[in-house]
Amino acid sequence: MALGTMSGGWKIVHTMGSKITRLTPAQGFCAETGGAITLFMATIGGIPVSSTHTITGAIVGVGSARRLSAVRWNVASRIVVAWVVTLPAA
16 A cells, blocks of 8 residues: 555645646635545544545535636546546455
8 A cells, every 4th residue: 555655646646736626825725624624524423534535526626616617527537437446446
């Protein structure tokens, strides 16, 4: 797991940070804050959630709030497909 993160983690960070949508510092703050609040609320409620899924949703939400065309939907859809394929593959 560590080797996978070490070898491919930079690609995930790059995709999240600039390929889904371009974020200003204020939008990045809003996405991180929204993701954190969602994670805290899920933890309090005892609901298991993925931090990666949560922050991806927050980034897409912040980009969509600016305008729908600001989000690269093909990148977002590839991420969702990867999540769906990961479960049976694991």
